[in-house]
Structures are given as C-alpha cells and as structure tokens.
Amino acid sequence: MKRHDYAILSLIALVALFFGYQLASSFGKTQKNVTYRAIENWSDFNNNANTQSPDDEDIYLIARQWEWSPVLELKAGQSYLLHVASEDIQHAFHLEKGATGQSIDVLLQPKTEYIIPLKIEQEGQYAIGCTQYCGIEHNKMRSRIIVRK
C-alpha cells in the first residue's frame, strides 16, 4: 500500500463512521411533535370526522382499506391539530413535502389516534397517501388536502 492509500482508506473509514452515526442517531426518532393515544370510543372519532369544518382547530381524518375519509378542506395559514386514525389495519399517513416544507410520514396502528400539528401557508391541493402496504389495492389509497385562502 502506498501513502495515499492510507489517506484514502482513512477517509473511507471516517465517512463510514459518519454514516453509521447518522443511522444510529436516527433510530427511534419519530416525526416532530406527533403524539398518540388509544381511541376508547371509535364512534366519537367517526362523528368528529363527519361533522368538522375548516374553522375548527381540531380536524379528523380516517384511514381504512383503501381510502382516506373525509377529503380535508383547510384554510391557508391557519394552525390545526390533525387527528389521524386507522379504522382497520396498519396504514401510514404521508403528506407530501410541498405542503409544509418537510414531508410527514406517520405509521398508524389500528384504533390509535395520532395528533399532528399542521399549518399550510400556500393554498393549493396537496397529495396524501398510504406508505405502509395495506392490501392488494394499497396503491389506490390516495387523497388530497385542499387548502383555500
């Protein structure tokens, strides 16, 4: 081995260590500010989802094979607490990066309510999807959040 080989190999080792550190430090880190709790009464959650309006601070979204319900309509610049829950099996809520500047991806355990702070500044339509395989029609499980002025 020549002298420059030692230098290059040392650099490779440093980069590998850095990546290893990044991997280890990412372990167990959940999405920022997301909290969760078990749902004791599902019909209450369902009622909240069916009777909400864009003026409410708390908004509700239900995941089930293979749809999101209801289609959310929000006001641009308003702060919300998004309550998401799965009615049947594991799903994952994914909101595209364009909505808040950072993509949101939360794994949903059945009958557990996940509370996600949400504020979208720009009006428009933002795609939401399921990123956890949930059955043969998993890829059709898409919807959107409509944000108006």
Added chain:
Amino acid sequence: MTLKQECKAWTILSVGALAIAGVFALLLVLSRTPYVQDLLPWPWTSFFHKGLVVHVIFSFVVWFLATMGAVFTHRLVKHQAEQTFTKLGPVSIGLAVLGCVCLMIPALFDLGTAELNNYVPVMNHPIYYAGLIFLFLSLALVSLRQLRLLDASACCAFIYLIACICFLLAWYALPAELAEPSFNEQLFWGGGHILQFVNTALLVLVWSAVVKKRLIEGPYEWAVFGILLVFAGSGPFVYMFSDILSQANRDFYTALLRYGLPLPSVIASVFLIRFLLFEQNEHKDRLMATALWLSLLTYNLGGLYGLFLDGTDTRVPAHYHAVIGGINLGFMIFYHRIVLPFIGIHPVNGRWLTLQYWFYGLGQIMHASGMFLAGLQGVPRKTAGTAQGLDNIDKILSMGLMGIGGLIAVVGGVLFVVMTLNWIVKGGRIHETA
C-alpha cells in the same frame, strides 16, 4: 454432480426464471384483454394479481438468488477443480426447483389470495410459503458452503444468511392474529432490505468476475464488503430493540439503505470507471465495455434518484427500476462473458448481442428517467388512467418517455432470455469426467 454442472444448473434456473416471468407477463396482458380473457382456464379477475406476484417473484427474487448460486459456484471453482463432485449441488438445486414449482402452483390453480407487499410478494397459501422456504433454504445451504472461502463472496453469503435470520426473527416476533397484508409486509420488510445489500455485493462480484482481474485492490475490496457486512449486520439486532410493528423498526431499515449502500457503491464504481477508462486488458472488448458502462451508469443513476424520494410518487419506482436495471446488466454480461464459456457454451458475438445491451440499458434509463421526471411533478405511482392526473404536457411527455423506454427495455430483456436459453439448449450436456 460436478461444480461445473451445478453452475450450469443455476444458470438454467436463473435465465429460466426470467422466461417464466415473461410467460406470466404475457398471461397478465391476456387476462386484461377483452374476449381473450374468457378463454383462459382461470378466473381472470383473481388471476391478474396472482400472476403479477409470480411475475415479480421470478423476475426479481428467483433470478437474483439463482444468479447468486451461479456466482458462488463459479467462485468456488477458483479454489477447487471444476470437476470436483459436490453432494450439496443436487440437494440445493433440487430444493430450488421444488421451490419454484411451489411458487407457481397457487396462481395456476387459483389458490389463496395475492399480496403485493414489498420485496417478496406472496400468495396466502401454504404451498406458496413452502416454495419460499425451499428457495431460501436452498440458497442458505449454498451460502453456508461459501463461508469457508473467507473472501468477498463469503461476505456476500454471510449477508444473505443475515437476511434469512431477519426473516426468521420477524416470523417469530409477528403476532399470529395480525391481518394478512400487515403480516406479510413486516415478515419480509427487514430481510428484504438486507437482500439489497446482497444484491449490491453480487453486482461488485460480477463486475470483478467480468474484468477477469482484481477490480478493486485488496484493502479497498475489504472496505467495500466490510461496510456492507457491518451495516447489514445491524439488521437482526433491531428486532431486539424495537417492536416489529413500530415506526422505529420500519424507519430503521429505510435509513439502513440510505446510509449503508452509497459508500460501497461509490468505491466500486470509481474502480470500475478507472478500469474502463485507463486500463488495458486482453479481455476488454467493445461489448464488455459497453455492458459495463451501461451497468455502471444505470445503477448509479438509480442511486442518484434515490436521494430525491418523497412518499408515493413515481420517483420511488424510478429509483429501484434503475438500480435493478444496472444490476441486471451486470448479471447479463457475467453470464455471456464468464458463465457460458465456463460451462462450454460460446455466445455468438454479433449485432443482436450488442443491441440487446443497448436496448435494455438505454430502455431502462429512459423508463426510470421518465418516471423520475413525472414523480417530480407529483404523478402517483402504480396508477393508470385519470388517477395519474396527467394535466399538463410535461407530465404527459415524462410518462411517454417512461412508456417508450419500458418497451425498449422489454425488447432487450426478451432478446437476452431468448438468445441465452437458445445457446444453453444448443450447448448440450456437460459430461461428468471426474
């Protein structure tokens, strides 16, 4: 059975797997064709998803694993005479063939239900699971044999065994009452990610084999395979520190690919570029250089696309189609330049052989790039018709590029299967001389 015959058997199994995948792709098209679909002996509505499972498992899992068998056997010959008898050969090949038959039965006899989960799609039927066990066990035996070489291929074999351990740990940890889609997804999630380390290691092994010299100098080769091994080795431990159904478990494996694969891939690619640009080699001809350049380019393009993933748009398939395409090109030239001559078959150099690589390579690049551009504009993956939301000319052009590229790549893939199987069939038997 000699090692040479075992190598031939793995070759037939791997290329045959692509042929079976092609037949099922044709059946899938027929099952969606009005009037023709009614002539099929199966209920076409349920056959579509089952046929899709068989197509994916043969074109991806069986093809890759059987090629691993060929790579390992060929490597073993370097340490032992090619006429060395192997008791393990017939057992592992027999198990793999039995596994492949079991993998097809549920689709052909309309048994169970299909799941298109990540990495190893399944059919919820005991025969299919038995097929997977036979297949994975077969390659586990071959991998155990490879360990004694204590070289780069042994590293690859060890990573494969780690993937198998992850499958077993997941199976042990999963609650039996879990819904089938979640069960199958989690069963293959961890091990499936580790298999991507195996695929990367295999690509580096075939690149090295094709150039017929030590592509990566000693310490750098150990760096490449050592990094792959250390990162993959963390896989099983995650089951001890996190609930298998938790977000921590799920996200760790995604991060494992992000942090574990780029560095070994970059090092190996730099050495291949150095070889292609600067080194004179008696074996380096135009076809080999073309195939290696295309493999290098397609694979790294896929890696680059992987840096821009976000959720559920077509950037995700763009990433993995390009990566898999790059690996496939490496496998193709490995068969044509190394394995076929080794088993006594000499591919005919000519226009069609060269065209096959250009078709497959450029087709995959166009296909993946079209998907990537469409994904940047938010086109959702795995959708058709109005669900794609192709509401502007950029999206339409991107998806058009994807479609045309896909067709060209299919032509390249079909040419590979037809030509290679034709040469193998005409090549005749390998007689046991030892």
